[in-house]
Amino acid sequence: MKISTIAIILSSSLVIGIIALGLGAYNILATDKHWPVTEALIEWIRESSIKARAKDVEAPALDDRSRLSIGAGNYDAMCTACHSAPGRKPTELAQGLYPQAPVFHERRPEANDDEQALYRAKGYFLVIKHGIKMTAMPAWGLTHDDETIWAMVAFIRKLGGMTAEQYRELTASSQGHHHKH
Template sequence: MKTVLVTLLALVVLGLAAAAALMFSGSYNFAADEPHWGITEKLIASARHHAIDRRASEIEVPDDLDNPARLRRGAEHYQPMCAGCHLAPGMDDTELRAGLYPQPPALTEHGIHNAASAFWTIKHGIKMSGMPAWGASHDDESLWDMVALLKTLPGMTEEEWKILTGGDEKSGTPTGHEHHDHAH
């Protein structure tokens, strides 16, 4: 039994020494144009998903996310705040998105899987990912409007997006980020 404990302790000490050597040697590349090691990517993704799901588990999702007024208000915010990274119907890529790592999800393709988790992510952001914490500048109703939009975004055509955003015929972008009857 004593040999097993000594061996485990030695492995822990070696593991900590290896981690310290990696940390302080500067050998791990943090450049945004070089992906993480595969194991690092998997560990970060798993930790991120579990952390978001845990924190979102107590959030109560409003019943009216299908309300067309919510979709319009959500699009009003999404176009200037989110489309540059997460795209909008008819957009292939952007210069900003191309330079980000990790690559933001293309919400026009896969949307969201859980409204509460999407709300939590929009409100609090994600550390070291480029995802801002919009809760610092927007009230919860505005954030739920964006979640409502994200539920329908994958099935939306470019023409529907232009109509929804009041975009011009050439770019599909709205004339501005107007704020109507909600507080920030």
């Protein structure tokens, strides 16, 4: 008797929830932020998904100077509208995003030799290559090869604490935006 009562309550709650959502109870517009529980759930799902897939990713050496140069040119051409760059103000596009895109140059510089840094690098690779659903993050792996994506990862890892002058030097010495298909 208790199990059937619990099943009825859960089923009824699910049906009421679906009806409420179908009637627009949850505001999906980007100017209305998620409920804290929704935001926590999305964050947990995103992190769990990346963690599950990152363990199978093989990362190349990311300190290669030519890789950094390739990454700088591609980042400057493809990423700054959402993720900004040192010395630049956020674009109108970036300001209108929800969730907001990470601003990598405002983060602390990343160490290259610890396990957490390697995990983040693999996560960056996965996100750049495959994108993230229901955000503005595109799947660049559809138009760029893995080597180019790893170059962007290498550059993103160097962005933390980078000055505007350092950024200009790296992007000026790059080969600009290119594709290797």
